[in-house]
């Protein structure tokens with residue numbers, strides 16, 4: 001059944017999602033989480049994610 005979780009705003013993509021993980025109490029959607037896990041320093045998105053994460057880490 002559907003869960004009754006409130007949508008939370010992902011701190012990376014800033015979209016409201018229900019399928020979020022809480023990392024240090026900050027919501028990150030599973031899509032961004034997988035991107036972050038798979039990102040390589042050579043990827044153009046790497047700097048973007050690192051900058052985002054630095055705000056919380």
Ligand SMILES: [Zn+2]
Nearest residue numbers: 010013029032
């Ligand atoms: Zn996201």
